[in-house]
Amino acid sequence: MTTLAPVGSPNAPEAIKDLIGIGIGPFNLSVAALLDSMPKMNATFFDQKPEFVWHAGLMFPGSILQTSFLKDLVTPVMPTSPHSFVNYLVEQKRFYDFMAGRFNGVSRTEFSAYMTWVAHRLPSTRWDSGVREVSFDGEAFQVELDNGLKSCARNLSVATGMKPNKPDWAAPHIGPTCFHAGDYLHRAASFSGKRVTVIGGGQTGAEIVLDLLTAPGREPAQVSWISNLPRFSPLEEGGFVDQVFTPGYVSTYQTLPRAGKRSEVAGQKLASDGLTPATIDALYEEIYRRKHLANAPDTVTLLPGRNVFALDRDAAGYRIHTDVTACQTAETVSADVIILAIGAKPSLPEFMAPLRDRIDLDPAGVPHLSQDYRMTFDGPSENRIFGLNMGLASHGIVDPQMSLMAWRAGVIVNALAGSQVFDVEPGADIISWPRLDQPVATSLEQAAAAG
Ligand SMILES: Cc1cc2nc3c(=O)[nH]c(=O)nc-3n(C[C@H](O)[C@H](O)[C@H](O)COP(=O)(O)OP(=O)(O)OC[C@H]3O[C@@H](n4cnc5c(N)ncnc54)[C@H](O)[C@@H]3O)c2cc1C
Structure with missing residues (x-):
């Protein structure tokens, strides 16, 4: 067994965790909130900041979340979770006042306060814990923090956000x-x-x-x-537009050839930007x-x-x-x-440098992700590296958005657990999106042929 000094206790040996999450923005926070319902899963999440903060440099008092508050950290896959936005309102004794407001959307300030509340009530989160380097010893990922402390886990969930675009001229x-x-x-x-x-x-x-x-x-x-x-x-808004922010759309998107995926993402720019x-x-x-x-x-x-x-x-x-x-x-x-204000792009963080040659990357240096958000890593199959907010190409326009963050967290937790802990199966689609594996005409013909 790997015996590295654990976080907070430099001399004692540490058991290998099931998962280390790196970065506690909304996306890993959603994974942490779901895992909180699974006491047998030993997970720790690290963030470099002293406390949970969500895009503080852009937290204007009047800004409204572009996503429904029901698509919070947990509700779409675990509506009974204590970490829901609605439970936050109830515990803050704010539920009736919030509902009476009939707001068009929740303010970013309030959603940030909700996420802060979740982040600081979860026992798995660690602050002032910037990750400096990640390596693999054949059995577990070794995670070294900026403060010199080390920890290790069989699996990683890397969610450090996108990298701001800085063109050569700037x-x-x-x-x-x-x-x-x-x-x-x-x-x-x-x-x-x-x-x-x-x-x-x-x-x-x-x-x-x-x-x-x-x-x-x-x-x-x-x-x-x-x-x-x-x-x-x-x-672009409305029921038909929002159909691209569904698990069903993601699964059809994944059947498309590379050129088809590129044109889908480009065509949906105004649905997200x-x-x-x-x-x-x-x-x-x-x-x-x-x-x-x-x-x-x-x-x-x-x-x-x-x-x-x-x-x-x-x-x-x-x-x-x-x-x-x-x-x-x-x-x-x-x-x-x-x-x-020229946006940001997915990237593999610097601290992954020791593993870079062992991960399948696209020409821009972004990891290829499987359907369940795993990077293609040449190590043992039981050691998985999940990449969050890195799947614009693989999972489509919804990937950098919060719309499917709880669903994605459910997919990742299921993969970790090796069972369907959360129901992440898409429902019946309203729109018959183009898909390569099951062209619509063929299935209609088959239905007709069947009688
Ligand atoms: C201003 C703004 C508003 C947005 N509003 C919406 C919206 O309304 N609806 C929507 O769907 N999407 C929205 N988005 C898009 C998206 O939901 C957010 O960007 C979201 O924060 C992405 O979450 P994340 O967890 O991937 O990354 P981040 O929120 O960027 O979090 C990454 C975390 O990783 C930590 N970290 C980085 N490096 C290290 C390291 N080496 N060690 C440890 N920790 C590290 C950082 O400190 C940070 O806390 C918005 C984006 C912005 C910029």
């Missing part, structure tokens, strides 16, 4: 006046008298522009908003007010259809060089402060 400039959107509220006190440019036309970009224009005390002289998309488009109507309405109203009522039309510039390709800086500030897609010409935007 990389040399990253610093106090050119930073990623995730840091926004940590940096944004006053922008008094500054020309601020937000690059990125998704929901995060929209929320930052709205905050720059409306939050008390920000006072930028000018706000420019650049997007490479042809317009600032709303989120479009702008929330409430944000668009508030933003439009403020821009209208500035243009027509406050006589301040030059304080906001909206620049869709521009693709940034270079950035330089001189004594007068930054110059952002863009391709104007429709005109096939170039345009330059000046700025004192640049906020990069």
